[in-house]
Amino acid sequence: MTVELRHHTDLTARARRDLVDVYAEVRAPLLHLANYRVEAFVGRLDRHVGEPGFGLVLGYDGDVPVGYAYGNTVDAGDRYWRRMAEPLPAGFTDTPVLAVKEIGVRTAWRGTGTARRIHDELLAHRAEGRVTLMVNPLAGDGKVRALYETWGYRAVNSQRPTPDSPRLTVMVRSR
Template structure:
């Protein structure tokens, strides 16, 4: 990466209303990033498209797409959890019930963070992450990571995330994932 590439990263924000204009591009990036998983039905592109559309219906949904010289580098998206959120359904480990109780302003859920392979290891994931969460007012952020993805877990831990539970999401044939939380503010 040339030193100027990071400086030239353009961040574009999308909500559920504007998502359709980049939807196919997002699927292409997903297929590139998850190329080694696409034979698993849960990770198939059409199944991801279903999840992406479902997530986009959540109130407060936001996506940040990063580009360098109009070339997409990657994206991140999520939404705030509200009371009665399904996010914590499927917790398979003992955990303090208070940790799973949601109220307005408590938790922002990151559903996906992906950077195309050619751009990985250059700080773009962190820039996308910080762009999405930088102005959030929630107390904490949460995300799910594959249990065998030690590389991603290591990155998230360096950013301050900590594992709080194991979760099997309600999506058909979803794997068991580790739930991580990052404190965003303490006031």
């Protein structure tokens, strides 16, 4: 199973379609929840594409899109930081970070290292010194958060990005 990784700084029609298709399959068990509906994802995606530093890595096995990771640069004034449940330490937001907004891999490619390869490829071409992401602590009965911890992330806070969203754990690591 060879997965080719493709970079995007904007969304072509094909990249958009492939990303949404993978998202819909990965999140299928949650699509009945307002925050996880495809329409909600597309709305967030459209906003993220227009934000500073957008970057996307799509993984393909032949012509089949199998996974993705994308993110944006966030700086001190970004709403990402203003929604935290607890105050952040002084200076915590002084330098821009990469906020990984989404990671998803189709079931058949899970456990193969594909998610980590896509994630690491996204980070490899970034200038930010740190990276952050949010995870539902209940995802995979806590296994997703535990996986991110093996990748070097540590929990620093929590937030509810939208009224429809569950409370998410905010995690950070050095790039």
